[in-house]
Amino acid sequence: MSGRILIVDDDPAILSGVSTLLEQAGYEIAQAASVAQARAQLQAFNPPSLVILDLMLPDGDGFELCRQIRQSSQYLPILMLSARDELHDRVEGLTVGADDYLTKPFAPAELVARVRAILRLAQHQRETLGALECGKLRFDCELQRAWWDEQLLELTPKESGILVQLMRQPSHVWGRLALLQTVWGTNFLGDSRIVDVCVQRLRAKINQLDPSADPIQTVRGFGYRLKCEP
Structure with missing residues (x-):
């Protein structure tokens, strides 16, 4: 299974580490360190198959970006990846439209498994x-x-x-x-x-x-x- 994944996170270590991990799993990667950069990537000619989204960004809130993505006419899977591990954060993330919510720190194998599961379900629904x-x-x-x-x-x-x-x-x-x-x-x-x-x-x-x-x-x-x- 392949696809283009947009990783939105302002932590260079997370961007680098997650990008390398998913590239090794066979995915094409795009990066964004802010809400503005994420919007530009989403409007690009080659849109992503999945967005991995942090909540705390320098110019906005991941919850709000998730809501905006959900207002689009085209469905785009979203995995929230955040250090905020309170129950109300996870509930809000799923409520505003995320497909899944994974807290940092995370096991690399679990992240890859969740990405594959989300993309597999999305592909099944498209078919x-x-x-x-x-x-x-x-x-x-x-x-x-x-x-x-x-x-x-x-x-x-x-x-x-x-x-x-x-x-x-x-x-x-x-x-x-x-x-x-x-x-x-x-x-x-x-x-x-x-x-x-x-x-x-x-x-x-x-x-x-x-x-x-x-x-x-x-x-x-x-x-x-x-x-x-x-």
């Missing part, structure tokens, strides 16, 4: 071109955008990932562990309850557009399935 439809729900796999009754749903990558899995097999009951391994990857070491939190946010966003809607059914003690409401 499933076209639109998934289930009742009033529609998901464009190429644009990575979802709609409820023709109203745009502003979803994070993980919320989109869960929705896609449910929409692919509406009658299938997905266990929490299966969703965790499919959407977060088999290397994720967190609590499976993060799936419940993500589903709750997904439900809330649908309910904001349609208070009577209840398309995601809970199967007590196991997981979730999607009901295709007319």
